[in-house]
Amino acid sequence: MDAAEARRHRDLVADIHRDAYADRIAAGEEFDSEQAFMTRFEAYTSRHGFDLILAYCDDTPVGQIWGWPLPVQNRWWEGLESEPEPGFTREDGSRTFALSEIMVRPAWRGQGIAHALHDTLLADRTEQRATLLVRPDNTIAYTAYTRWGWRKAARLRPGWSGAPLMDVLILPFPLRS
Template sequence: MTNVTFQRVDAAGARQYRDLVADIHLDAYAEEIATGDGFASDEAFLRRFDAYTSRDGFDLVFAYVDGVAVGQAWGWALTSGSAWWNNLEAEPEPGFADEDGTRTFALSEIMVRRSWTGQGIARALHDTLLAARTERRATLLVRPDNTTAYGAYTRWGWRQVARLRPGWPGAPLMDVLILPLSPEDDE
């Protein structure tokens, strides 16, 4: 892997980097944006980003190579009453969606500029973001037909446990994946 450096920012810092976040998204998701999928559009993406950075505990990591931002990953801890689990098709077990701000970290995005994919940067972003987390588990949502991302997540230890459709307009049905972050997590 190329020599990568990382920068971690909180919600306030992330908002200051909104243009950079948008630029990385436009590059990383150029093909999806070109399809006209409203959920993938830059406007929809930035509406979600603005909502996400209003959450307590928002955590973003940028990856840089030679001073150029080549990727980003972010998420936040799920608190009581979080909308993350809304529209869950079925709870895999009783209490699965019970949150208290310390149980689950929601990994919302990992993206790498197209010219930098396949070099281990996504995995490095994933590991750097999650290494600092104190929650017992992490969750993410992935489209079932996104075989590239799905394959990477399963290789990294994630397992599918449920399905849900996020509450955002035009959101697709997603698989819910879980990754234990601490040894005492038995889910």
């Protein structure tokens, strides 16, 4: 789905998030709240080239993933602790695809749905690389990402209110998972 279509599915996006992140939401951290998540969703769906994929099992929505290509002027790299190499943050609109969210509802985890979403979203990308942010203590996601070919490049604290320190992972294209 493009950005306009994704916005029309806003309630479904919120439902999947609410189920997939119930524990984090219940913990009460500002960054993890449903309101903060949906504020980010609204901002992300204003990005040129935004893509959302929903996964279904029969008629039940069970997961989602989205991202967009980073434009020349962007805020993605703001909060980077240090640039791992000269030019690392230079964007030209076709260099880096930002994978922003991937989530699967708990009852459907462990069935390869996240990996299928990941590969489907990234399969036909024309950028040179993809990037994502992951909490260093999210060992389940971190293990999956490294198994799929992602490598740590840096650390970053996003500019969103209450955002935690994240590891920046990079995946060179073409996709190899």
